[in-house]
Amino acid sequence: MKPAFRNLTAPASSPGQMVAVTFDGQELTLVEGENLAAALLAAGVDTFRETPVSGAPRAPFCMMGACFDCLVEIDGTVRQACLATVTDGMNIRKPNGTSDV
Amino acid sequence: MYDLIVIGAGPAGMAAARRAADLGLTVLILDEQSRSGGQIYRDVERAALLRGEILGKDYTDGIDLARGLDHPGITHAASASVWQIEDGYRVYYTQNGAGKTAAAKRLLIATGALERPMPIPGWTLPGVMTAGAAQILLKQSGMVAERAVLAGAGPLLYLVAAQMVKAGAPPLALVETQTGGDFRRALKYLPGALRGWPYLMKGKDMLAALRRAGVPRHTGATGLRVEGGDRAEALVFNAGGRQHKIEARTVLLHHGVVPHIQAARSIGIPHRWNAQQQCFAPEHDETGRTAIDTVFIAGDGAGIGGAKAAAIAGRISALSIAQDLERITAADCRRESRPLQASLNRELAVRPFLDTAYPPYKEALSPDDATIVCRCEEVTAGDIRRYAGMGCLGPNQAKAFGRSGMGPCQGRYCGLTVTALLAAANGKTPDETGYYRIRPPIKPVTLGELAATAQRKGK
Amino acid sequence: MESDYAIIGGGVVGLSIAWGLLKRGRSVTVLDGDDGSFRASRGNFGLVWVQSKGMNQPRYARWSQESAAAWADHAAELGDATGHDMGLRQDGGLTLFFSEDEMEKTVSDYETLKAKLDGNYPYEILGGNALRREEPHIGPSVIGAILHHQDGHTNPLRLLQSLAQDVRRLGGTVLTGKQITGVEKTDLFRLTCADGTEIRAAKTVLSAGLGAIDLGPKMGFKAPIRPQRGQVLITEKMPKIINRPSLIARQVDEGGIQIGATNEEVDFNDDVTQDGIAHLAADAVNAYPILGKVNLIRSWGALRILSPDGLPIYQESAAMPGAFLVTCHSGVTLSAAHARFLPDWLEGNANAPDLEVFSEARFS
Ligand SMILES: Cc1cc2nc3c(=O)[nH]c(=O)nc-3n(C[C@H](O)[C@H](O)[C@H](O)COP(=O)(O)OP(=O)(O)OC[C@H]3O[C@@H](n4cnc5c(N)ncnc54)[C@H](O)[C@@H]3O)c2cc1C
Ligand SMILES: Cc1cc2nc3c(=O)[nH]c(=O)nc-3n(C[C@H](O)[C@H](O)[C@H](O)COP(=O)(O)OP(=O)(O)OC[C@H]3O[C@@H](n4cnc5c(N)ncnc54)[C@H](O)[C@@H]3O)c2cc1C
Numbered sequence: 035m036k037p038a039f040r041n042l043t044a045p046a047s048s049p050g051q052m053v054a055v056t057f058d059g060q061e062l063t064l065v066e067g068e069n070l071a072a073a074l075l076a077a078g079v080d081t082f083r084e085t086p087v088s089g090a091p092r093a094p095f096c097m098m099g100a101c102f103d104c105l106v107e108i109d110g111t112v113r114q115a116c117l118a119t120v121t122d123g124m125n126i127r128k129p130n131g132t133s134d135v
Numbered sequence: 136m137y138d139l140i141v142i143g144a145g146p147a148g149m150a151a152a153r154r155a156a157d158l159g160l161t162v163l164i165l166d167e168q169s170r171s172g173g174q175i176y177r178d179v180e181r182a183a184l185l186r187g188e189i190l191g192k193d194y195t196d197g198i199d200l201a202r203g204l205d206h207p208g209i210t211h212a213a214s215a216s217v218w219q220i221e222d223g224y225r226v227y228y229t230q231n232g233a234g235k236t237a238a239a240k241r242l243l244i245a246t247g248a249l250e251r252p253m254p255i256p257g258w259t260l261p262g263v264m265t266a267g268a269a270q271i272l273l274k275q276s277g278m279v280a281e282r283a284v285l286a287g288a289g290p291l292l293y294l295v296a297a298q299m300v301k302a303g304a305p306p307l308a309l310v311e312t313q314t315g316g317d318f319r320r321a322l323k324y325l326p327g328a329l330r331g332w333p334y335l336m337k338g339k340d341m342l343a344a345l346r347r348a349g350v351p352r353h354t355g356a357t358g359l360r361v362e363g364g365d366r367a368e369a370l371v372f373n374a375g376g377r378q379h380k381i382e383a384r385t386v387l388l389h390h391g392v393v394p395h396i397q398a399a400r401s402i403g404i405p406h407r408w409n410a411q412q413q414c415f416a417p418e419h420d421e422t423g424r425t426a427i428d429t430v431f432i433a434g435d436g437a438g439i440g441g442a443k444a445a446a447i448a449g450r451i452s453a454l455s456i457a458q459d460l461e462r463i464t465a466a467d468c469r470r471e472s473r474p475l476q477a478s479l480n481r482e483l484a485v486r487p488f489l490d491t492a493y494p495p496y497k498e499a500l501s502p503d504d505a506t507i508v509c510r511c512e513e514v515t516a517g518d519i520r521r522y523a524g525m526g527c528l529g530p531n532q533a534k535a536f537g538r539s540g541m542g543p544c545q546g547r548y549c550g551l552t553v554t555a556l557l558a559a560a561n562g563k564t565p566d567e568t569g570y571y572r573i574r575p576p577i578k579p580v581t582l583g584e585l586a587a588t589a590q591r592k593g594k
Numbered sequence: 595m596e597s598d599y600a601i602i603g604g605g606v607v608g609l610s611i612a613w614g615l616l617k618r619g620r621s622v623t624v625l626d627g628d629d630g631s632f633r634a635s636r637g638n639f640g641l642v643w644v645q646s647k648g649m650n651q652p653r654y655a656r657w658s659q660e661s662a663a664a665w666a667d668h669a670a671e672l673g674d675a676t677g678h679d680m681g682l683r684q685d686g687g688l689t690l691f692f693s694e695d696e697m698e699k700t701v702s703d704y705e706t707l708k709a710k711l712d713g714n715y716p717y718e719i720l721g722g723n724a725l726r727r728e729e730p731h732i733g734p735s736v737i738g739a740i741l742h743h744q745d746g747h748t749n750p751l752r753l754l755q756s757l758a759q760d761v762r763r764l765g766g767t768v769l770t771g772k773q774i775t776g777v778e779k780t781d782l783f784r785l786t787c788a789d790g791t792e793i794r795a796a797k798t799v800l801s802a803g804l805g806a807i808d809l810g811p812k813m814g815f816k817a818p819i820r821p822q823r824g825q826v827l828i829t830e831k832m833p834k835i836i837n838r839p840s841l842i843a844r845q846v847d848e849g850g851i852q853i854g855a856t857n858e859e860v861d862f863n864d865d866v867t868q869d870g871i872a873h874l875a876a877d878a879v880n881a882y883p884i885l886g887k888v889n890l891i892r893s894w895g896a897l898r899i900l901s902p903d904g905l906p907i908y909q910e911s912a913a914m915p916g917a918f919l920v921t922c923h924s925g926v927t928l929s930a931a932h933a934r935f936l937p938d939w940l941e942g943n944a945n946a947p948d949l950e951v952f953s954e955a956r957f958s
């Protein structure tokens with residue numbers, strides 16, 4: 035789907051390089067050094083994770099490291115996307131924790 | 136060992152660090168953000184050049200504070216999340232995936248504010264964000280939400296709307312929950328507020344800009360709810376005697392900010408309910424010193440006052456700390472603090488007016504039974520009321536019963552609501568009801584990072 | 595207000611007893627403290643555990659076994675009544691070993707105990723490879739484990755909540771925020787609360803956890819108990835990575851990994867210390883290396899309620915007949931026994947369990 039956000043500066047004119055990352059197996063091209071949550075939103079990612087409790091979809095809510103709705107698994111560890119920056123080759127997945135073990 | 140560790144590189148922390156360094160103290164300033172600025176001046180050194188025009192002078196003004204960290208006495212640890220404070224002088228944090236520790240003679244907590252939780256039906260859907268979040272995207276990433284509606288109350292709502300207008304993506308509407316009655320009640324504070332008149336003038340200018348851009352405004356809105364399947368699709372509300380439905384891709388909520396008390400609570404600093412601001416705030420003296428002699432607190436984390444007040448309070452704390460460490464005399468400290476205290480009072484003069492004119496949205500303080508209050512564990516307002524019926528007098532027992540506050544956010548976005556619901560159900564005050572006991576880690580840390588800080592004994 | 599029993603303390607011990615008495619048709623009032631009081635029932639590790647209990651007192655081992663054996667019915671009955679799943683799993687529990695010596699010593703102790711229990715001590719020794727077949731994420735520093743088939747774990751918070759809910763459903767009165775400050779006996783017991791409330795009852799049970807240190811002597815008990823701090827960690831929710839609980843870590847039914855616990859003599863201090871949680875983390879990662887990448891969400895400290903020999907105390911007051919002291923180290927494990935067997939002892943029924951060895955007579 036079309037992203038809900040518009041970039042004021044075209045990615046081409048941004049200082050960072052475009053790099054390839056994967057999000058849940060899908061390849062995305064993002065600006066290196068950009069805030070990861072912002073970059074995923076700009077790329078049209080709607081759902082960052084499903085909650086372990088009910089499976090409800092979630093996406094960034096606060097963008098300041100407080101709500102934890104932006105949690106994604108980056109190279110094996112769950113991190114807050116809004117506190118992470120895009121690096122080349124990042125392997126990002128939805129966290130797969132459950133509340134029904 | 137540093138002289139001073141500052142947690143938080145917003146206006147309070149940056150101003151304190153610089154004043155302290157100028158007085159000869161060695162300072163470590165830690166912030167989990169990758170660049171200095173805090174919430175208001177987020178990423179200001181970079182973004183001011185790129186889009187200072189859109190963000191306005193109040194934003195670009197922060198550049199001096201951010202540049203102030205460039206001082207030989209100051210070490211700025213960026214992307215450093217503090218997860219534990221111990222004994223009033225030692226902090227533990229994670230930076231680039233490694234657990235680290237540092238100690239200082241004095242500690243300043245300058246962790247700022249959070250937007251007040253606004254639990255309404257549908258607030259957990261993707262596409263629902265805080266207004267501050269939209270502003271952060273604008274500041275730090277140059278992204279503006281298209282087809283967005285803003286809902287709630289308070290000056291920040293106007294500011295974000297005005298910034299969106301300037302960015303060429305005016306919001307679809309401004310749905311405000313405050314009423315004319317709130318404004319009339321606030322009028323009695325107007326004389327005091329006029330001491331901070333530039334704020335009021337700015338408010339008027341912002342509203343005029345929104346009018347010119349043709350952004351519809353609804354006030355006295357009630358019954359707010361977000362509709363949508365896998366993401367927000369519309370905001371529904373009542374205003375002017377009828378129901379409205381605004382189709383939107385993004386719904387931005389805001390009804391004020393409250394102190395972010397995680398760090399202070401984790402070390403047992405006493406907090407008290409502030410009825411005017413409807414939140415808990417840590418107890419401290421006029422220099423920011425807390426019940427723990429070595430720990431100071433400044434900025435919005437000490438009580439909401441805004442960015443200018445935060446910077447001033449940071450400087451006042453720095454002076455007191457410098458006096459503690461015998462870098463300045465008591466007399467010098469007093470001489471320099473007095474005018475700062477006066478300007479702090481001027482800054483704070485507008486608060487009673489703002490707090491009364493833009494009170495929190497009532498239905499979000501006492502949501503319907505079906506509304507989720509704890510986003511992490513998906514606990515509803517009805518659950519909390521049920522726990523009150525089972526004898527839960529405070530949030531800690533309610534948490535044991537229903538897991539509210541046990542998720543990764545550790546109660547940041549449900550604590551105030553749970554206290555309010557229990558207080559109402561039990562006929563008690565928020566102070567009697569209390570708050571979650573906050574424990575380390577105040578930010579998640581991996582077990583590997585934590586294990587690396589273990590001191591191996593005797594082996 | 596007057597009832598057959600006044601139960602002082604609404605933790606897992608008091609509520610289990612209250613539940614059992616209500617089931618026997620008694621009227622019960624439970625008095626409990628406020629939101630901030632010390633509550634082991636809110637901070638424990640959730641094990642329903644038999645192994646290593648009662649190494650020097652086989653009656654305690656047997657009492658734990660009796661409770662563990664009654665737990666399935668206990669959980670089912672509470673679950674049916676409240677709609678909550680107690681999360682009970684009794685597929686055995688592990689003690690992990692990091693050296694052969696340690697393991698041999700424990701095995702020989704278990705053999706001694708097993709003989710005293712007429713052979714009812716079903717455990718097996720797992721070597722490193724057998725262990726890793728059962729628990730693939732256990733790391734190389736673990737050389738083996740003892741798997742005891744009578745061990746298991748539960749969700750202790752859901753147990754607490756279910757008891758609190760079902761005691762009310764059964765007609766019990768539970769009053770929270772009622773700190774009992776005085777107990778007197780004339781024809782009835784008269785309990786006074788800090789807020790002035792007065793409660794009358796024919797019998798009373800002191801099951802106030804650490805609160806018994808103050809109240810016990812006033813009621814004619816020695817109550818020689820002390821607090822011992824345990825710090826505990828819980829991680830983010832994970833997919834299933836740990837099958838059986840060990841004393842180092844278990845995966846709770848809600849997904850998090852619970853790691854515990856320290857044993858610290860620090861009086862009435864339930865704080866968390868960096869040293870404490872860092873060592874817990876290091877030990878857990880050592881045993882289960884996969885945990886190194888897992889986020890810690892929360893830690894806490896809670897106070898155990900310990901008698902000098904670690905055994906429970908079941909004692910009727912000589913000075914105030916009809917007043918009973920009940921306190922124990924493992925109130926979760928013993929919840930089934932307290933709910934199902936102990937009431938017969940309180941009632942003086944013929945089928946009462948023999949609890950003589952747990953009386954205060956053993957403390958001279
Ligand atoms: C999202 C948001 C947007 C806002 N926008 C405006 C605005 O545009 N205009 C305005 O006047 N006011 C705004 N405010 C109000 C704002 O609180 C104050 O204006 C001002 O930022 C307060 O300054 P401060 O120094 O107290 O805290 P902040 O500026 O909030 O700085 C606190 C810093 O502490 C850091 N921190 C917190 N916890 C930790 C931790 N555990 N480890 C490491 N670092 C940590 C944070 O990353 C943050 O950078 C906003 C508030 C919020 C929450
Ligand atoms: C870290 C840790 C791990 C543990 N792990 C396990 C485990 O894995 N398995 C297991 O079986 N056990 C375990 N335990 C032990 C178990 O938690 C306790 O045995 C049990 O919770 C004790 O329950 P209680 O009701 O006696 O005490 P508490 O839960 O402490 O309750 C006492 C209650 O009495 C009330 N009270 C106190 N004084 C008064 C007064 N004067 N008037 C009115 N009310 C009063 C308090 O408010 C409180 O609610 C663990 C304990 C700890 C600390």
Ligand code: FES
Nearest residue numbers: 097101102104116
């Ligand atoms: S969006 Fe809230 S923590 Fe990242």
